[in-house]
Amino acid sequence: MEPGLLDFPSLGLSIAVKLLIMVGFFLTAPLVAGYMEHKVLAHQQDRLGPMEAGIGPIKHGVGQLVADGAKFIQKEDIVPTAADKWVFSLAPGVALVPALVVMLVLPLGPGLFGENLGAGVFFALAVSSVSVLGVLMAAWSSANKYSLMGGIRAAAQLIAYELPLVLGAAAVVLQAGTLSLVSIVEAQADFRIFGLLPMWFVLPHAIGFLLFFVASLAELNRPPFDMPIADSEIIFGHMTEYTGIKYAFFMLAEYAGMVVLSAIATVLFLGGWYVLPGVTVPELINWVVAFFGAGPFEFHPVVAGLLGVGVTMGKIFTLVFVMVWFRATFPRLREDQLQRMSWLILIPLGLLNIVVIAIAKVLA
Amino acid sequence: MNDVLTAADIFMLLVAVTGGAAAISVVISRNVVHAALFLVVTLLSVAGTFLMLGAEFLAWTQVLVYVGAVIVLILFGLMLTRAPIGPMAQHNENGHLAFGVSTLLFLFLCLVIFRAFGDVRLDLQYTGAAALGEVIYVEWAFPFMALGFMLTVALIGAIILARREEGEGPVTDLADEIPARDSRDVTASPGAISAGARAPGARAAGGGSAPREVQQ
Amino acid sequence: MPTLPKLPRPPQIGLLKGLGVTLKTMMSPSTTQQYPHVKPDLPPRTRGVIALMEENCTVCMLCGRECPDWCIYIDSHKEVVPPKEEGARARTRNVLDRFAIDFALCMYCGICVEVCPFDALFWSPEFEYSTYSIRELTHEKEQLRVWMDTVPPPPELDVGADLPKEIEDGLKAARQAAEKAAAAAAPSEAPAAAGKAGGDAPAAQAAEEDIHVEAQVDQEVFDQLVAEGKSERVARAKAKAAYVRKEKARIRAERAGGEG
Numbered sequence: 001m002e003p004g005l006l007d008f009p010s011l012g013l014s015i016a017v018k019l020l021i022m023v024g025f026f027l028t029a030p031l032v033a034g035y036m037e038h039k040v041l042a043h044q045q046d047r048l049g050p051m052e053a054g055i056g057p058i059k060h061g062v063g064q065l066v067a068d069g070a071k072f073i074q075k076e077d078i079v080p081t082a083a084d085k086w087v088f089s090l091a092p093g094v095a096l097v098p099a100l101v102v103m104l105v106l107p108l109g110p111g112l113f114g115e116n117l118g119a120g121v122f123f124a125l126a127v128s129s130v131s132v133l134g135v136l137m138a139a140w141s142s143a144n145k146y147s148l149m150g151g152i153r154a155a156a157q158l159i160a161y162e163l164p165l166v167l168g169a170a171a172v173v174l175q176a177g178t179l180s181l182v183s184i185v186e187a188q189a190d191f192r193i194f195g196l197l198p199m200w201f202v203l204p205h206a207i208g209f210l211l212f213f214v215a216s217l218a219e220l221n222r223p224p225f226d227m228p229i230a231d232s233e234i235i236f237g238h239m240t241e242y243t244g245i246k247y248a249f250f251m252l253a254e255y256a257g258m259v260v261l262s263a264i265a266t267v268l269f270l271g272g273w274y275v276l277p278g279v280t281v282p283e284l285i286n287w288v289v290a291f292f293g294a295g296p297f298e299f300h301p302v303v304a305g306l307l308g309v310g311v312t313m314g315k316i317f318t319l320v321f322v323m324v325w326f327r328a329t330f331p332r333l334r335e336d337q338l339q340r341m342s343w344l345i346l347i348p349l350g351l352l353n354i355v356v357i358a359i360a361k362v363l364a
Numbered sequence: 365m366n367d368v369l370t371a372a373d374i375f376m377l378l379v380a381v382t383g384g385a386a387a388i389s390v391v392i393s394r395n396v397v398h399a400a401l402f403l404v405v406t407l408l409s410v411a412g413t414f415l416m417l418g419a420e421f422l423a424w425t426q427v428l429v430y431v432g433a434v435i436v437l438i439l440f441g442l443m444l445t446r447a448p449i450g451p452m453a454q455h456n457e458n459g460h461l462a463f464g465v466s467t468l469l470f471l472f473l474c475l476v477i478f479r480a481f482g483d484v485r486l487d488l489q490y491t492g493a494a495a496l497g498e499v500i501y502v503e504w505a506f507p508f509m510a511l512g513f514m515l516t517v518a519l520i521g522a523i524i525l526a527r528r529e530e531g532e533g534p535v536t537d538l539a540d541e542i543p544a545r546d547s548r549d550v551t552a553s554p555g556a557i558s559a560g561a562r563a564p565g566a567r568a569a570g571g572g573s574a575p576r577e578v579q580q
Numbered sequence: 581m582p583t584l585p586k587l588p589r590p591p592q593i594g595l596l597k598g599l600g601v602t603l604k605t606m607m608s609p610s611t612t613q614q615y616p617h618v619k620p621d622l623p624p625r626t627r628g629v630i631a632l633m634e635e636n637c638t639v640c641m642l643c644g645r646e647c648p649d650w651c652i653y654i655d656s657h658k659e660v661v662p663p664k665e666e667g668a669r670a671r672t673r674n675v676l677d678r679f680a681i682d683f684a685l686c687m688y689c690g691i692c693v694e695v696c697p698f699d700a701l702f703w704s705p706e707f708e709y710s711t712y713s714i715r716e717l718t719h720e721k722e723q724l725r726v727w728m729d730t731v732p733p734p735p736e737l738d739v740g741a742d743l744p745k746e747i748e749d750g751l752k753a754a755r756q757a758a759e760k761a762a763a764a765a766a767p768s769e770a771p772a773a774a775g776k777a778g779g780d781a782p783a784a785q786a787a788e789e790d791i792h793v794e795a796q797v798d799q800e801v802f803d804q805l806v807a808e809g810k811s812e813r814v815a816r817a818k819a820k821a822a823y824v825r826k827e828k829a830r831i832r833a834e835r836a837g838g839e840g
Contacts, residue, residue, distance in 0.1 A: 044602040048612045087401065119421050119493045126424040129432030133404060136439045140397050148443055155440035162433060179421075179493045329598045 018114045022103050029313075030255035033320045034065045037255070040321060044328035068248070075244035080143055083241065087141035092242070092249035095134025098127045099256035106263045107182045109273045109308030110280065111301060120181035121169055124264050128219070131253060132158040135221075135228070138250070139238040150237020153335060154221065154228035160342035161218035161225075167350030168212030171357045172201050172268045181264075185272035198278040200271035204360075207353045209269045211346055213319070216261035218338070220254060222323055224330035225338060262319035263312070270315045273308030281307035376416045383409025391466075400438050407431050421493045619812055624732040626705035627688045629719075630681055631727035636700035639674035643692035643701060651685035652692060653678060653718075679721040684714050704730040705813060732817040733824070736795060798823035 008014040038061065042049025050061025079085055105120045107113035117123050132154060139151020173179055176187035193199045202209050218225040221237075229237035239250050266272060275281050282299040290296065299307075333341070386405035393399040407430045414423035500508050613620055622628070639656040655678035661671045693701045704727045711717055719727075737743075743751070801822040805815035 040606065043606040043610065046605050046608075046610050046612075048610050048614070051614060084395075084397075087398070117420070118490075119424055122421065122424045122428065122493070126428035126432060129428060132436055133431070133439075136436065136443070137401065140439070140443060152440065152443050155436050155443070158436055159433065159440070166428075325599060325602060329602045330595070 029259045031065050033255045033258050037324050040324045041328050072245050072248035077244045080241050082143035084141040087137050091134045091138035092246045095131050096249050096253040098131040099260050101127050102260045108312045109305040112305045116182045119179040121179050135238045142241040144241050146234040147238050147240045149234045150228045161215040164211045164346040164350050165215035168208040171208040171354050181267050188271045189278045200277050202269040211350050220257045223327040224333050227335050258320050262316045266315040273312045275311045379409050379412040404435050418488050418490045421496050622705040627703050628705040628707035629727050631702045631704045631731050632724035633700045636698045639676050642695050646691045646695045649685045651682040653680040680718050682718045684717040702731040706730040730814045733821050795820045796823050
């Protein structure tokens with residue numbers, strides 16, 4: 001694997017820089033996602049959402065989640081008497097850590113990634129599937145029947161939707177011929193429909209993208225697949241008994257999960273840091289500049305990388321926006337409808353998609 | 365060189381000790397859910413071991429399949445049936461026997477491994493997913509497909525075993541469109557009314573799928 | 581023939597329509613009023629707080645008795661009023677000592693306002709009187725008098741509606757007085773004094789009531805009141821009243837000019 005921009009000659013330095021960037025990304029991106037959820041949801045419901053808490057002179061509720069975090073820290077940490085204390089306390093961490101670990105392999109810009117693993121897609125999907133363990137631990141250890149119901153639903157949902165998720169990603173892997181996330185982005189830059197039109201994988205893999213996106217909604221327990229935390233039926237599922245900072249961890253895990261799965265979808269289907277199919281931001285700028293007769297500019301790799309990060313983030317938050325949009329629009333499915341949708345529609349569709357992609361790949 | 369502990373060695377040792385300790389905890393834990401959670405630690409340690417041995421793909425498969433799916437299934441089963449908080453009341457009399465058998469098995473496996481690989485030093489190298497794929501799908505293609513076929517047969521067999529014969533229980537079909545208060549509510553409990561004895565309306569609703577099942 | 585169960589239908593176009601609805605809602609501006617920054621524009625009959633016009637109160641106790649949760653406290657004493665004419669009997673009069681409404685108990689049913697026969701109680705749209713202590717929610721008559729300033733003028737009557745009872749009475753009295761004056765004027769030489777004393781004032785009142793003025797806010801008065809620190813609603817109410825008064829005076833002057 002070729003080293004990225006963050007791989008310095010000194011191992012310790014590169015690890016430190018990577019950790020710093022990863023933690024920074026982890027602390028900011030979910031907050032942006034959460035803020036988006038607050039505001040977008042509010043406006044789609046003809047409200048204004050948070051308007052007061054702000055950072056400095058900027059109001060419009062930009063500091064709402066920070067204020068919420070401060071509030072959560074002050075709250076009493078209640079553990080039910082009948083709860084299994086160790087498992088109860090560990091569960092929020094188990095739910096949160098996988099999202100953090102996956103961020104290690106997300107390529108955000110050209111050369112800007114923690115580690116370019118040979119089996120990056122596989123790693124990301126494998127680790128993100130672990131977070132349901134935290135849900136199950138919380139559900140069982142709360143000693144609350146609503147929590148337990150939520151846990152059972154979450155488990156059933158995860159088993160059903162892990163498969164469409166992997167099938168959607170597998171078709172892309174088949175097309176790109178690599179499991180590395182960075183190489184998949186590069187493969188999309190070279191990809192041409194019928195050898196002519198450059199296009200991201202989202203068009204030939206429209207079905208795969210749909211499968212992946214729907215399945216990731218279900219994995220994250222996002223509406224319309226939020227039966228495990230359906231508040232009108234089982235209070236708040238596995239989070240019923242949680243208060244304070246532990247509850248905040250679960251919420252953070254949800255927002256981090258949104259960001260991570262959107263990032264994976266961006267890398268797999270939406271061409272990562274390429275602003276147009278096969279065109280990076282510096283190339284686009286040079287094209288525009290050349291149109292007006294100016295000479296091409298040289299971009300420092302770091303600048304090019306940061307521009308790429310901007311594009312990736314734009315795509316990620318577009319997908320997060322769609323997730324919130326779905327939440328505002330669609331009513332919750334019933335449990336049996338959810339299972340039927342996965343096993344009878346999504347999984348056969350995914351298998352068919354793989355067969356079609358494989359045939360097309362061999363013929364091309 | 366061989367005597368110096370590298371960082372990898374220390375990590376390997378750590379993973380091995382954690383995995384071993386967790387494995388013992390799985391067996392001696394009185395709480396069945398705790399045992400399942402210790403099993404997670406054990407399986408993750410195994411994944412870590414794979415990783416240290418350069419089998420990256422195998423490690424992630426371990427995580428995806430065992431931690432992400434099998435353990436979830438185990439916990440799902442436990443929660444669906446019984447999930448007591450606190451230690452289980454019943455005592456298993458076969459504990460001593462199991463201890464003896466497993467100790468013997470462990471010693472036997474150690475013996476076999478030491479006899480076979482005792483003085484072999486493996487030259488560890490990273491095995492990429494592409495290389496692994498080549499081995500599986502080119503060199504060992506036939507055994508792989510045979511294995512896949514076998515698993516499919518097992519899956520279909522399981523479905524056939526689990527499927528109710530006609531008249532044995534409720535006819536499961538696309539129940540979404542069946543009117544309310546239909547047969548499913550009544551026959552959900554075992555020993556309920558058989559399919560033939562049901563009301564004509566319910567029969568009509570289930571009638572669409574019955575001939576299909578006979579064909580299968 | 582048995583009917584086949586319906587197959588699960590394909591994803592409906594309704595899913596996309598729903599997305600369109602939410603997107604359109606997001607694009608359209610929200611109607612939310614940011615309350616502490618933007619004061620709500622409440623209708624004049626809003627039940628905000630109850631105001632007391634102490635001068636009108638006769639301590640009849642009807643309000644206190646009708647109050648479903650007994651939140652009105654009234655204390656009074658009797659005073660002897662000396663007779664107006666020589667040799668007449670002295671009369672007693674009720675004097676209000678305390679009139680308090682406990683707004684912690686009040687459920688804003690408005691029965692007291694409805695039941696008051698002397699127009700001493702009014703609804704005011706003022707609502708910002710929450711306190712940190714429940715005791716301060718018992719408003720004494722001084723406070724209730726302050727709320728009186730925030731009571732908006734009564735809404736205009738509908739076209740063709742009956743005139744209020746007191747005006748009807750006034751008109752009747754004016755008519756009677758005029759008739760009496762006319763009867764007296766025929767034989768007498770000095771009708772002017774009687775006419776001035778008995779007939780003119782009600783007649784002028786009646787004429788005034790005929791003048792219909794569409795209520796508008798007098799911007800000048802409004803700005804002045806706001807500058808004085810009055811709340812916007814109070815200022816608006818007073819400015820409207822001022823406008824109506826001024827307008828009526830103008831029309832009256834015009835008519836007087838036209839007649840004269």
